[in-house]
Amino acid sequence: MTQPRTYLDYNASAPLRPEAREAMLAALDAAGNASSVHAEGRRARAIVDDARDAVAALVNARASEVIFTSGATESNTWALSAPWERIAFADVEHDSIRAPLAQLAAKRGAEIIRLPVSPDGAADIGSVAPAPNTLLVLQMANNETGALQDVAAAGRWATENGARVHTDAVQAPGRIAIDFAQLGAHTMSLSAHKIGGPKGVGALVIGAGVALDPIFAGGGQEQRRRAGTENVAAIAGFGAAAGAALDDLKNAPRVAALRDSLEAAVIAVTPQALVIGRDAPRLCNTSMIALPGSPAETAVIKLDLKGIAVSAGSACSSGKVGESHVLSAMGLSSEVARSAIRVSLGADTTEQDIAAFVAAWRDIHGGASLAA
Numbered sequence: 173m174t175q176p177r178t179y180l181d182y183n184a185s186a187p188l189r190p191e192a193r194e195a196m197l198a199a200l201d202a203a204g205n206a207s208s209v210h211a212e213g214r215r216a217r218a219i220v221d222d223a224r225d226a227v228a229a230l231v232n233a234r235a236s237e238v239i240f241t242s243g244a245t246e247s248n249t250w251a252l253s254a255p256w257e258r259i260a261f262a263d264v265e266h267d268s269i270r271a272p273l274a275q276l277a278a279k280r281g282a283e284i285i286r287l288p289v290s291p292d293g294a295a296d297i298g299s300v301a302p303a304p305n306t307l308l309v310l311q312m313a314n315n316e317t318g319a320l321q322d323v324a325a326a327g328r329w330a331t332e333n334g335a336r337v338h339t340d341a342v343q344a345p346g347r348i349a350i351d352f353a354q355l356g357a358h359t360m361s362l363s364a365h366k367i368g369g370p371k372g373v374g375a376l377v378i379g380a381g382v383a384l385d386p387i388f389a390g391g392g393q394e395q396r397r398r399a400g401t402e403n404v405a406a407i408a409g410f411g412a413a414a415g416a417a418l419d420d421l422k423n424a425p426r427v428a429a430l431r432d433s434l435e436a437a438v439i440a441v442t443p444q445a446l447v448i449g450r451d452a453p454r455l456c457n458t459s460m461i462a463l464p465g466s467p468a469e470t471a472v473i474k475l476d477l478k479g480i481a482v483s484a485g486s487a488c489s490s491g492k493v494g495e496s497h498v499l500s501a502m503g504l505s506s507e508v509a510r511s512a513i514r515v516s517l518g519a520d521t522t523e524q525d526i527a528a529f530v531a532a533w534r535d536i537h538g539g540a541s542l543a544a
Contacts, residue, residue, distance in 0.1 A: 175478075175479045176479055176528075177479050177480075177481065178479055178480045178481065178525045178528040178529060179481045179518075179525075180480060180481060180482050180515045180516060180517060180521070180525065180529060181481045181482055181483050181514075181516055182366075182457060182516040182517060182518040182521075183315050183316075183318075183343055183366070183457075183458060183483075183514060183516035184483050184516070185365045185366065185371065186365065186366060186367060186368040186518055187368065187518075187520075188368060188369070188370065188409075189368035189369070189412065189413050189416050191368075191412040191413065191415070191416050192364075192368055192369045192370060192408075192409035192410075192412045192413045192416075193409070194412070195408040195409050195411065195412035196370060196405045196406070196408055196409040196412075198408070199216075199219050199404050199405040199407075199408035199409075200405050202215050202216045202219055202404055203216075204216045205401060206219075206220050206393075206401070206402045206404060207391065207392070207393060207401070216402075216404050219404055219407070219408050219411075220240075220402050220404060220407050220408075221235075222408075222411060223240075223407045223408055223410055223411025223412075223414070224238050224240070224407075224411070225411075226411040226412070226414040226415045227362065227375055227410060227411060227414045228377075229414070229415075229418060230345050230346075230350070230362075230414040230415075230417055230418050231341070231345065231350040231351070231352045231360065231362070231377060232350065232351040232352055232353050232354075233352040233353065233360075233377050234353075234380070236380075236395070237352070237377050237378055237379060237380065238375050238377055239375060239376050239377075239378055239394045239395065239397050239398055240373065240374070240375050240394060240398070240402065240403075240407055240410070241373075241374050241375060241376055241387075241398060242372055242373065242374065243363050243364075243365075243371075243372060243373060243374040244268060244340065244342045244361040244362065244363040244374045245268040246374065246376075246387070247361035247362070247363075247374050247375065247376035248266075248268045248269050248272065248338075248340055248361050249268070249272045249387075250376055250384065250387045251307075251338040251359040251361065251376060251384070252269070252272050252273065252276060252307070252309070252338070253272075253384070253385070253387070254307070254383075254384055254385070255280075255305075256276075256282055256305055256306065256307045257282060257283060257303075257304070257305040257306070258282065258283040258284075258285060258303055258305065258306040258307070259273060259276065259282055259283070259284055259285070259306070259307045259308075259309060260284075260285040260286075260287055260297075260300045260306065260307070260308045260309065261273060261284070261285075261286065261287060261295075261308075261309040261310075262286065262287040262288075262289050262295035262310075262311075262501065263286060263289065263497060263498075263500075263501035264289055264293050264295065264311065264314055264317075264319070264497075264498045264501050264502065265309060265311050265340065266311065266315055266340055266342075268340070269309055269311070269340060270497075273309075285300060287299055287300065289501050289502055289503075290502075291502055291503055291504075292319060292449050292451075292452035292502070293314055293317055293319035293449055293452065293498070293501075293502050294319065294321065294322070294452070295310060295321055297310065297322075297325065297326050297329050298329070300329075302332075302333035302334070302335070303333075303335075304334060306333070306334075306335040306336070307335065307336050307337070307338060308326055308329070308330055308335055308336070308337045308338075309337075309338050309339075309340075310323055310326045310337060310338075310339050311339065311340045312339045312340065312341040312343070312344045312348075312350075312360075313341070313343040313344045313347070313348070313454075313455050314343070314454075314498060315342070315343050316460055316496055316498045316499070316512075316514055317448050317449045317454065317458065317460045317498060317499075317502075317514075318343070318449065318454035318455035318457070318458025318459075318460070318516075319449045319452055319453070319454050320348070320452075320453040320454055320455065321339075323337065323339045323355050323356075323357055324354070324355050324356060326339075326356070326357070327355050327356015327357055328356055330356060330358070331356060336358045336359075336382070337355075337356060337357045337358055337359075338357065338358065338359045338360070338361075339355070339357045339359075339360050339361070340360075340361045341360045341361060341362060342361060342362060342363045342366050342374075343366060343455060343458075344455070345362065345366070345367050345414070345417050345418075346367050346416075346417030346418070346420035346421065346519065347420070347421075347424060347427075347455045347456055347457055348421075348424070348455065348456075349421060352377055352379070357379070358378075358379045358382045359376060359377065359378055359379065359382060359384070360376070360377040361374065361375075361376055361377075362374050362375045362376075362377065364406070364409065364410035364413055364414075367413045367414065367416075367417040367420075368413045368416060368417065368518075369406075369409045369410040369412070369413030369414070370405075370406045370409040370410065372403070372406055373403060373406035373407060373409070373410050374410075375410070378397075384397070386398060386399065388400055420519040423519045424456045425456070427456045427457050427517050427518075427519065427521065428456035428457075430517055430521055430522075430523065430525075430526050431456060431457060431458070431459055431515075431517055433523075433526055434459060434515065434526045434529060434530065435447050435450065435459055435461070437526075437530040437533075438459075438461055438530070438533055441530070441533060441534050441537060441538050442463055442533070442537050442538070444463065444464065445461055445462065445463045446461070446462040446463075446464075446508060447459060447460070447461055448460035448461070448462060448499065448502075448504070448512060457516055457517040457518065457521075458514065458515075458516050458517075459514070459515045459516075460499075460512055460513075460514050460515075461512065461513055461514075461515065462499075462504075462508045462509075462511045462512040462513075463511050463537065464507045464508055464511050465507070465511065466511050466537065467510060467511060468484035468510060468511055468512055468513050469484060471484075471511075471513050471536065472484050472513060474532075474536045475513075475529075475532055475533075475536070478532040478535065478536075479528070479532070480528060480529050480532045482513050482514060482515050482516075482529075483513065483514050483516075484496070484512065484513050484514065495509045495510050496509050496512060499512055515529065
């Protein structure tokens with residue numbers, strides 16, 4: 173008999189929603205090019221426009237501000253590509269921010285400023301001295317710990333100092349309410365597969381009046397900002413997932429309660445375990461649990477063999493499991509960082525899923541804990 177699986181790795185990728193699947197299958201039957209003026213083209217264009225409206229509604233942006241991309245990595249790279257003289261960021265940012273910044277520093281000589289980070293993962297935006305042509309990069313919610321950053325405060329700082337703010341908001345939709353119009357951010361990255369849409373599609377939300385050179389030259393697609401025939405089916409799935417994710421907000425208290433019950437059970441079984449950022453503002457669905465002396469790679473494999481899917485930090489490192497740069501930036505020891513696993517829940521997570529995780533955790537760690 174096949175062992176039942178419990179999926180608790182939503183921060184890596186959420187399962188495809190039924191709404192997204194249905195929208196994609198319907199869009200695959202739209203034969204026209206969205207740039208064509210005939211009826212078939214207009215049908216494809218309507219699908220893209222409807223999806224753009226849904227993504228805009230998810231973050232309270234104007235539809236005209238939503239530009240579809242291949243995903244958040246492209247969106248982040250695009251936002252960083254303007255000729256900034258200074259870019260400030262914290263080392264808790266995702267590698268899709270850190271890697272492009274390293275290239276910019278090497279190729280263009282941009283000044284890269286590292287923001288200090290508190291033990292809870294909050295970046296100190298006040299440590300940046302005001303200067304022209306500065307971009308402040310601030311992840312809305314950390315993909316590993318779930319820690320929330322004060323993007324609105326960054327927006328106010330930028331307004332006062334003539335700077336710009338880019339926020340990687342990939343983990344936030346459906347878990348916290350997002351109001352792009354009020355945040356004060358100038359650009360914001362989104363990804364479909366984090367909210368139950370297909371992989372390989374995302375968006376860069378570009379505020380009114382923000383000038384960014386087109387990332388691709390060619391045709392006039394995406395307001396002449398990103399050339400190339402639109403991936404209509406993927407965009408349709410993104411739009412459907414965005415509409416469903418907006419409804420997920422009402423489930424956030426239930427998900428938070430499940431997360432809290434999981435953490436309480438883990439501490440009961442292994443009192444020496446640490447929940448990273450437990451008392452800090454964080455996403456309702458994310459638990460980063462460290463058990464010093466128990467390597468994360470071993471824990472992930474043992475849980476997988478018991479039918480539980482979790483991860484050790486980011487899933488964007490070609491399957492590597494190593495010390496988390498996020499936890500290192502927060503000042504945690506190497507022993508703690510190397511033992512931390514991430515458990516991330518979704519709107520469909522059940523009490524039975526939590527019970528399955530706790531049972532597996534007890535089987536793996538309970539004997540050693542009780543013996544100690």
